[in-house]
Amino acid sequence: MAFALTPGERNERATLPELMAKGAVPRAGRGRPRLRPRTVVGDRGYTGGPTRDFLRRRGIAAVIPQFRTEKRPRLVDWDLYRERNVVERLVGRLKEYRRIATRYDKLAASYLAFVQLAAIKLWL
Known part of the structure; x- marks a missing residue:
């Protein structure tokens, strides 16, 4: 699992390349990731052309619902989308x-370390 902090006014869509790079585990002697997800599930905040293009170039399927205002209809696997609640x-x-909910830490590095x-504590 990987975490990336963003400033409060920045959306999380901009951190998708960083998160995908953090989750990559290099093979011995190669720079390519050993594990690549087959599918990325995201909320409507991740919808949009740049995100979908980024995932498509890497051969990753996107399960992201579209905004109601989008003109091109896209099919969404709602059963798979419901699995997103694990992250929520x-x-x-x-x-x-x-300490996490109120963000008492002044430095991003110390806040990220506590997250x-x-x-880890929850995982153990």
């Missing part, structure tokens, strides 16, 4: 830690 539940569990520690 993790975020909810992380926010049980007051990672809390995730």
Whole structure:
């Protein structure tokens, strides 16, 4: 699992390449990732051409619902999309830690470190 922090006014769509690179585990002697997801599930915040193009170039299917205002209809696997609640539940569990929910830390590095520690604690 990988985490990336963004400024409050920046959407998470801009961090998709960074998150995909963090999740990649290089093979011995090669720069390509050993594990690549077959599908990326995201909420409507990830919809849009650049995100879909980024995933398509890498051969990754996108399960992202479209905005109601989009003209091109796209099919969405709603059964697979419902699996996204696992991540939403993790975020909810992380926010049980007051330090994460209120962001008392002044430095992004210390905040991210505590998020990672809390995730490890939940995982164990």
